[in-house]
Amino acid sequence: MRYAFLDEEAKKEIRRSLLKAIAIPGYIVSFASRELPVARGWGTGGLQITLAMINEKDTLKVIDQGCDGSVNAVNIRNFIKSVTDVNTTVDTKEASIIQTRHRIPEIQLQERQTLVFQVPIPDILETVEPNLGKQKLLHANKDYSKLWVLLYEDTSQFGDSRISNRYPVMVNHRYAMDPSPIPKYDTQKLGNCKALQLFGAGREKKIYAIPPYTNVVPLKFEDREFKVENFEGKSCARCGSTDSFLDEVYDDNGDTHYYCNDTDYCDSNLQIGDK
Amino acid sequence: MILDMRGVSKVFGKFCPKCLETTGADFNSSICPTCKSVVGVNDVNLTLANGEVLGIVGESGSGKSTLLQLIYQDQEASLGEIFVKDFVGRDGEKKNILDANLNELSHLRNSLMSMIYQNPRLGLNYKFSAGGNIAEKVIMSGNKKYDEIRSRALYFLEKTEIPVSRIDDYPEYFSGGQQQRIQISKALSSNPKILLLDEPTTGLDLSVQAKILDLIKELQHEIGFAMVVVSHDLGVIKHLTDITVVMKNGQIVEKGLTDQILEDPQHPYTQLLVSSIL
Secondary structure, rough: OOOOOHHHHHHHHHHHHHHHHHHHHOOOOOOOOOOOOOOOOOOHHHHHHHHHHHHOOOOOEEOOOOEEEOOHHHHHHHHHHHHHHHEEEEOOOOOOOEEOOOOOOOOOOOOOEEEEEEEOOOOHHHOOOHHHHHHHHHHHHOOHHHHHHHHHHHHHOOOOOOOOEEEEEEEEOOEEEEEOOEHHHHHHHHHOOOOOOEEEEOOOOEEEEEOOOEEEOOOOOOOOOOOOOOOOOOOOOOOOOOOOOEEEEEEEOEEEEEEOOOOHHHHHHHHHHOO | OEEEEEEEEEEEEOOOOOOOOOOEEOOOEEEEOOEEEEEEEEEEEEEEEOOOOOEEOOOOOOOOHHHHHHHOOOOOOOOOEEEEEOOEEEEOOOOOHHHHHHHHHHHHHHHHEEEEEOOHHHHHOOOOOOHHHEEEEEHOOOOOOHHHHHHHHHHHHOOOOHHHHOOOOOOOHHOOHHHHHHHHHHHHHHOEEEEEOOOOOOOEEEEEEEEHHHHHHHHHHHOOOEEEEEEHHHHHHHHHEEEEEEEEEEEEEEEHHHHHHOOOOOHHHHHHHHOOOO
């Protein structure tokens, strides 16, 4: 078995695509997505990026919707561990590579860290223009009017955008980008982030990136505010946090409880409390 | 000059050196005998002054619509130069729009010119509401403020006599004449310097035709944009335009003031055309 499962040629090709993606922030780069022991569409894009860049000195953290313990995260972590023997962790601060699905950790990321996103649909224009050739032309032309019209129509009919996740962002004033299905709440963490952010779509064979300290802003009208999920008056039933993204959970009696979506953040809050 | 076309040609097919010489009105053919290419537009020279209205008439297949599409860059000309006022390159010099890159082209199509097609399906996006369609054009011309976009859409819908309460309805719920008026609102919303109209009223009933022509004329007087109108209906041409060119087999065979051409046609084809009015 080769180190990190992929053969060296494959890793080289993925790294090359990564370099191009980092050089042109927000631009979608094609790559030859390899077969993996996981079905395509189950995080194979993020997995290939992680495998192509991981080495013995890395510490790996894998999360699925903020949770280190969900099936997808556990399986991917076990797989990478079995083919690389790197140290794994659930602690956001300790990790050097964090592979994630649908969330950005609550704890602010640092310069030495890399955040790898699993992406189902890489091109944000997919929603308004199904033709791939035309999508490329629109990107080349920086013509995002159709996304704007979608925003206009939502604003005129509902007062605000109806998009709850995968909210379109403009990267480095140039490319409109799909940030993967992270909630609107996380959209603001993409910009000026200290860590390197990489996006991999295995099924769609695409890679794109946001280098550290890049300007990333959500698409919004100049005279309208960008609103995110509001948890005012609610707090985590476990750690008491009021400043994190909360999950709404119903118990058998039909009562509503709120918990931190990011389990590591919740745990670290409890630890601080213990001290 | 707001629009200046020099030696513009469009050839469909192999483009051999003899294409332009051996086709045209004198040969009564648009097909090159050597290479069998179809010559859509053959060496056309045209100029248009600020606020002037130009009509293009001619039979089917004479290249009227193709000429319009060459100006709007729906199709790329094979040969020639087209200059549009305020369209300049990086050096500040006038730039041939045939040499324009994608970004410059979108500026050209979104801010300097607008096109109104015969079929509103070509000019409107039926997945967007009436207001959304107008918003698209306004956004493309660079405005990113919701309130301004909305009020602009309302303003032009009111101007074109569409009930403003229907701003969020989709185009397919409007009648044909109303759809055409939405298309006009959309085209005008970006404040174009040149408005191109390709058979704007063909297929509409006579009373609606008259209303739309009056509307276009009124708006033209009020805003003062230049227009190029393509039509095979001489009534439309007479009603709207100051100067007229007559096309046949891709060439301009006669050019002059509209009333002069209609009252005293010189070219045999124009004579035939004018005498054919019912």
